[in-house]
Amino acid sequence: MYLCQSCGATIEADAATGATKCPYCDNNVVLSDRFGGGLRPNGIIPFQITAKELPGAVRRFYRGKPLLPHGFFSQSSIGDVQGIYVPFWLFDCTLDGGMNLEGTTVRRYSEGEYDCTEISHFLLERDGCMSFEHIPVDASDKMANDLMDSIEPFDFSELVDFQESYLPGFVADRFDRSPKKELPRAGKRVTKSAQEVMEESCVGYDTIKVRTNGMEMTTSDVKYVLLPVYLLNLEYRGKKYRFAVNGQTGKVVGELPSSVFKSVLCFLGGFAAAGTLAAKLLLWLFS
Amino acid sequence: MKGRNRRYAALLAFVLLFTLLLPCTIAWASASDQSARSAEQKRLAMPDWYPENWADFEYFYDPDAPQLTDAADIFTDEEETLLREQLKTLRETYGTDFVVFTDVSTCGLSRKVYAADFFEATGHGLGEDFSGMILFICMEQGNRGWWTAAKGSVKPLLSEKAINWLDDRLEPYMKGGEYGTGVIHYLNDLDTLCEKGKPPMSGEDLLFVIGGTLIAGLAGGGFVLCLALGMMKTVKEAAHADAYLVKDSFQLHHSRDVFLYRSVSRTRRKRESSGGGGGSEYSGSYSSPSGSDWSGGGRSF
Numbered sequence: 001m002y003l004c005q006s007c008g009a010t011i012e013a014d015a016a017t018g019a020t021k022c023p024y025c026d027n028n029v030v031l032s033d034r035f036g037g038g039l040r041p042n043g044i045i046p047f048q049i050t051a052k053e054l055p056g057a058v059r060r061f062y063r064g065k066p067l068l069p070h071g072f073f074s075q076s077s078i079g080d081v082q083g084i085y086v087p088f089w090l091f092d093c094t095l096d097g098g099m100n101l102e103g104t105t106v107r108r109y110s111e112g113e114y115d116c117t118e119i120s121h122f123l124l125e126r127d128g129c130m131s132f133e134h135i136p137v138d139a140s141d142k143m144a145n146d147l148m149d150s151i152e153p154f155d156f157s158e159l160v161d162f163q164e165s166y167l168p169g170f171v172a173d174r175f176d177r178s179p180k181k182e183l184p185r186a187g188k189r190v191t192k193s194a195q196e197v198m199e200e201s202c203v204g205y206d207t208i209k210v211r212t213n214g215m216e217m218t219t220s221d222v223k224y225v226l227l228p229v230y231l232l233n234l235e236y237r238g239k240k241y242r243f244a245v246n247g248q249t250g251k252v253v254g255e256l257p258s259s260v261f262k263s264v265l266c267f268l269g270g271f272a273a274a275g276t277l278a279a280k281l282l283l284w285l286f287s
Numbered sequence: 288m289k290g291r292n293r294r295y296a297a298l299l300a301f302v303l304l305f306t307l308l309l310p311c312t313i314a315w316a317s318a319s320d321q322s323a324r325s326a327e328q329k330r331l332a333m334p335d336w337y338p339e340n341w342a343d344f345e346y347f348y349d350p351d352a353p354q355l356t357d358a359a360d361i362f363t364d365e366e367e368t369l370l371r372e373q374l375k376t377l378r379e380t381y382g383t384d385f386v387v388f389t390d391v392s393t394c395g396l397s398r399k400v401y402a403a404d405f406f407e408a409t410g411h412g413l414g415e416d417f418s419g420m421i422l423f424i425c426m427e428q429g430n431r432g433w434w435t436a437a438k439g440s441v442k443p444l445l446s447e448k449a450i451n452w453l454d455d456r457l458e459p460y461m462k463g464g465e466y467g468t469g470v471i472h473y474l475n476d477l478d479t480l481c482e483k484g485k486p487p488m489s490g491e492d493l494l495f496v497i498g499g500t501l502i503a504g505l506a507g508g509g510f511v512l513c514l515a516l517g518m519m520k521t522v523k524e525a526a527h528a529d530a531y532l533v534k535d536s537f538q539l540h541h542s543r544d545v546f547l548y549r550s551v552s553r554t555r556r557k558r559e560s561s562g563g564g565g566g567s568e569y570s571g572s573y574s575s576p577s578g579s580d581w582s583g584g585g586r587s588f
Contacts (some may be wrong), residue, residue, distance in 0.1 A: 117549045121548050270509070275501070
């Protein structure tokens with residue numbers, strides 16, 4: 001429970017809230033103890049996109065969405081808009097170790113009356129290392145992981161030292177998930193990328209499959225940062241649709257409704273095109 | 288003395304030579320006799336229209352050569368009249384010769400060769416390349432069957448598919464003994480084949496085309512819809528960290544490719560033609576004794 005410095009009202013805030021607005025007088029309230037001492041963020045990327053630019057960004061997002069219902073533009077309205085500094089962990093890590101892959105080459109040839117397919121199998125041993133930096137993983141229970149992953153990338157060259165003066169006017173949350181808890185999410189992503197890098201080093205094979213992965217991840221650095229995100233709700237025909245906007249780049253992501261009529265048209269269009277091609281080909285084959 | 292010895296030696300050599308050569312001479316004479324006899328026998332077995340020697344044969348066109356020769360006497364008079372009319376119409380419509388020939392024997396030759404030989408030896412074939420088609424029906428016991436052959440400009444019409452289509456429709460009549468009716472229908476089918484340039488699609492083929500089109504359409508429609516739905520879906524968990532890989536940080540310390548084993552699978556290729564994919568024996572290209580190139584096919588009944 002906190003007191004608003006402007007009107008004296010009591011503000012209720014959960015343990016993760018670091019900055020908010022007074023619901024009575026709209027005054028910006030920063031809960032300094034949430035970002036003090038060991039809880040102080042290592043950095044922050046300030047908001048580059050203003051709230052006024054949001055409708056334009058969202059309209060640009062609608063374009064090129066083939067199944068959007070007709071009238072969505074005109075009949076939808078942007079509801080609550082919230083600019084939030086979302087807590088993230090940025091992991092720097094190194095992967096080192098070996099990987100065994102299986103590669104195959106395929107050769108086709110004719111021998112007398114027979115068509116032959118020869119598959120040669122190889123064991124591919126690879127040992128190496130690679131580094132990753134600033135892998136972002138959101139540290140807030142309130143934020144859906146997939147939503148926060150989708151608004152990437154952020155330009156971390158614009159990361160500055162944390163100052164409380166960046167917070168007024170926005171909501172800011174403190175982390176409520178520890179780096180230890182979130183490390184596996186980062187680990188999963190780097191493992192996938194490392195596998196692809198190793199596969200690329202196997203040249204001249206028709207298929208490559210990872211057999212064993214002995215690479216070990218070592219975390220060299222973890223930073224606690226606040227990244228700018230707008231959350232907004234859109235209302236269309238009585239239903240709310242949630243969007244997130246990257247407060248630095250303006251990238252919009254969110255759930256969109258699909259028109260059944262346009263979906264059917266789309267399917268029929270594909271059906272007609274593929275069916276016509278297939279019919280022509282089959283008629284020529286059987287002629 | 289020396290002179291006498293030489294004379295005796297020469298005499299001995301002559302006797303020895305004569306003794307050795309005599310059996311060979313007798314054998315050669317006998318063989319010539321035999322081949323001459325068998326050739327004579329063969330000449331006796333072949334029909335009158337068959338050339339004695341193909342090497343000396345000169346190709347000719349006889350405008351009066353009958354398009355229908357029923358040596359096996361399997362058609363009624365009415366059927367023969369109808370068939371002659373049909374054959375004449377076909378010749379006038381397509382500018383190429385059409386012949387129906389029946390016989391009780393092939394004189395030891397295969398049906399395909401006998402058919403081609405008859406066509407060429409009896410003055411058939413129009414145009415510079417003596418184009419034409421012949422249906423030959425053999426009624427010989429143990430060798431009953433028919434063969435359709437084409438040469439010249441109409442040779443490409445007789446594809447394996449066309450032969451199977453014609454034969455599938457002729458076979459029930461041949462097996463049922465309705466030779467005349469069968470050939471009448473056969474000539475109608477030939478007319479269709481010449482008009483369209485290819486046999487009409489069978490029911491099975493049509494089903495295959497329809498089925499294939501539907502499946503392709505469903506797959507295509509599904510694919511496009513999934514693509515469009517994918518464009519609508521913008522929220523998903525990140526699977527990779529490619530964007531965060533430090534440039535040039537990848538170092539490969541060890542790399543070794545070891546051959547493990549090889550597996551070979553073999554599939555027998557489909558046999559071409561000579562068994563007939565649809566039931567007919569088929570030859571896409573064969574030569575007659577005159578050197579002409581023919582195509583054709585047929586069945587036994």
